[in-house]
Amino acid sequence: MSGSLNLAGLLLAAAPGLPLALLASALWRGPRARLMRLLPFAPLPALLAALLAPGGALVLAPDPLRLTLALDLPGAMLLGGAALLWSLAGLYAASYMARDARRTGFAAWWLATMAGSLALFLVADLASFYLAFSLASLAAYGLVAHERTPAAGRAATLYMVLALLGEAFLLLAFVMLATGEAAGNPMIAEAVARLPTSPWRGAILTLLILGFALKMGLVPLHVWMPLAHPVAPMPASAALSGIIVKAGVIGLIRFLPFEAGLETAGTVLVALGLFTAFYAVAVGVTQHHPKVVLAYSTVSQMGVIAAVLGAGLALGDTRTGTLAAYYALHHLLVKGALFLGVGVAAGRALPWQRAIMALLALSLAGLPFTSGMLAKYAVKDLFGDGFALLLVTLSATGSTLLMLHFLRRLARAPDAKPAGTALLAPWLAVAASSLVALWVLFPVASGAGYGALIAPSALWKAAWPMLLGAALYLPLRRLGGRLPRIPEGDAVVLGEALVPLARQASAGAERLDELIRRWPVAGALLVLVILLLGAALQLSAGIGPLRAG
């Protein structure tokens, strides 16, 4: 790893640097007025870095800080996809939110979230990772809360509480990973290499999976996602559901020890992921709002990615990171395009617009020749031929079901405002890039040739679960409105039942504090503390030998 300043290194530094610089420029009135229009340009260094600088590295600060950037293949794929979506969604936002009264604040949160999320894909040391993760995850609060409606307030509060909880899990995991390190801030790869022999292996893995699963929305930690993603403005929903959830994916890619392989942890992750994949479909088909259905689809797809990572971890397969990133890139671009599309193709849309939405939606289920089929084909190897493979294949059936439901709800939604080129162009560009990027990267990521993709057996493997899904959709459509209404965020209702309890606890704390601060009580406590401390000191001294006086 070279520490010298080179072009690749400069590009890496500029990737989070330019968004941050634009954010800082908002301190002055002139740039502040133009901030919204600059959004599409902010991620361009990151895009260039992803194309030109894989393998590049830069030490931002030497020992003992050791802030280090490095771009590997999984990081480059996700960085490129994220930069592209940030840029095009920024273009979309510049037009979509042109008349929003709080657009400058929106642009500021947007830039901060962008800087964190882009940095996340290229940091190599523990402290920088935590910094980037926190920035991406906390700044996204501003995007969720932007609309200032009661629903947005509730979603944003829940988002914040769970995001902070996730950070606490991760912080403890990182501290345990770094304990015993000579350097205060180890490289992630060094720390993870020692994870399999750590005395706290189980605890660290549990905390890591909890922290990243919260970000990915694995059941039962998904409850914030169906609330938070839909309440944001359309381009922000695209960024949240496309990019921000990938913070959890890159986290697991970076922190799971694929080289060593861990069977139990891998199996747990597969089970958690597959359960999530099906659970989210089951709840998603009862939802009415198309954006909520899309959010549940994100939950389901993240379940599949978790299963991919778990399978690779159980096998000890070092390709896992690349394959999971490839699948995540597919989801990133397709889900981004779908959310942008809801803003232009809801209700009575033009037939070609509907067709593109249908293609995108079914791509998530693995429609032949779309990015979804490529992604699913690439990751299949990891599952062997057992029960897990069958379930992963059947998850495409679930996705078909959910996406057909989405298309129906989209057609029934209130009409979108007539969209001009400023909205259509970014949407179409993201949709097209999902195809191009996945086809171009297929040989790099999977190691297989294109020939395998057009073999009839491969096509049939992609098609039959979808046909099954389509067949199952017919009775579901009949049932239509008779399905039970599950509230958005399903299990969150159980969680929110705890709120009065928390209120009571803090009211109790206040009463206790009032009691402690009364003179007689405080005086008695003073005496008590003296006695306790005196006794503790005597006992402390009495146990061992005294220092020679």
Added chain:
Amino acid sequence: MMPVPVNDAASLLLVLAVLLPILGLCAMLGLRGLHPERVARVAVPLGVALAVAVLVEVWTGGQALHYTLGDWEPPLGLRLRADGLSAVMLVLSAVIILAAALFSQRQFRTPEGIAGDTRAPFTFWSMLMAMWSALNLVFLGEDLFNFFVALELLTFSAVTLVCLDGRTATLHAALRYLLFALLGSVLYLLGVALIYGRYGVLDIGLLHELVQADPVTLAAVAMMTVGLMAKASLFPLHLWLPPAHAGAPPAASAVLSALVVKAPFFLILRLWFDLLPPLPSPLAGQLLAALGAGAILLCSLVALRQARLKLLIAYSTVAQIGYLFLMFPLAAGPLAFWETIGWTGGVLQLVSHAFAKAAMFLAAGLIAETLGHDRIGEFAGLARRLPVAVAAFALAGLSLMGLPPSGGFNAKLLLLSAAAASGQWWIAAVILAGGMLAAGYVFRVLGAAMADGPAGEAGGPPSPLARQLVVLALALVAVALGFVPLQPFALLGIGREVLP
């Protein structure tokens, strides 16, 4: 035996650091024609320069500075001593007082002519000087009785500042503070008397050679510690702090929360680490940490429910002081204490909390001046009206929550690592829970301030940008402390190796 210190030019700096504020006070008293704020304009920058000079001297020399008063060696005479930690505390106090003085130049300006009220400006500036001298004496002293004198000066000047506006509520708060602090002083003095009776000396360096863990000594240390805890407002002895810190003028609140409660804590550190022989069992340290944990959990919860901003910040101070007491069990172990990450984390927490909390109280002062109240429920629109103050509050909040990059984050990370490395998981859990609760109360304020609402409409005159920038600068220092390396610093160990 210690090397015989020679009073050279560098060690004269220590005397000057204690004397300069007193000279300022004398000038304010004697020459009423000179307005006190003008005297402060000279004395404060000089004091900052002195403190920085001490720090540079200690750092470059790599050893502690000593000054023996009148060349009378202890136990007969008194000695001042600046090691790495003292030098850091000197600079910290000087910078916070500089910020408070800049912030208050207009607020406590002596009115021209005879019509105006000169009492408040005079009291504010003279008490600030007295407080500063007392702080420096605490950080530089070596003699247990000398500490008592410094603590009394500190308490009396602090109490005066609390009731500066003369309202019934603040007088009541000041009286509460005074009585409880005096109770603490009595306990401390009792301990000093026991120590003197047992060893016949009061110099910490000499005592360190003699001291034994016998019942008398331990009883004395227990009494002194609890007396100091009462003055530092450690849970459950915090009855006086919230009303006192919430009632004082903003610049005074900033100094009280950032520095005045840290002085007794600094003395507890000296008692436990420099005077007491290493205790073989961690029980007593665990007890202190348990009280700290109580402070973090209970007072953060109470802060969440406060309706007034200044009370919220005051409760947050009590909670954050709790973190300091976590360092006692975390600094134990085979390493010398100043080489442990637990001790380093505790000291870093002290410093970053000082900057963050001073910024918060000053921001709250700006908010209260602009809105005419500090009711959080009526903050809607504030971010539009006072963007710099709200941004400073948010940055300072970052440090309190322990989010990166901030000094608070590094401090909590070091404490957390120490807790993990020594397997004290309950402390780790408390640190994490405290961070979540702090996030709760900081976001409550920010959420209210960023909502749309009537507070955004112009009412009174906007506060001058210079004052807002002072607040922002303090908050930025708290953030910049996040870039210190995550390991024990050589600076904090300077002058410690001669002691154990």
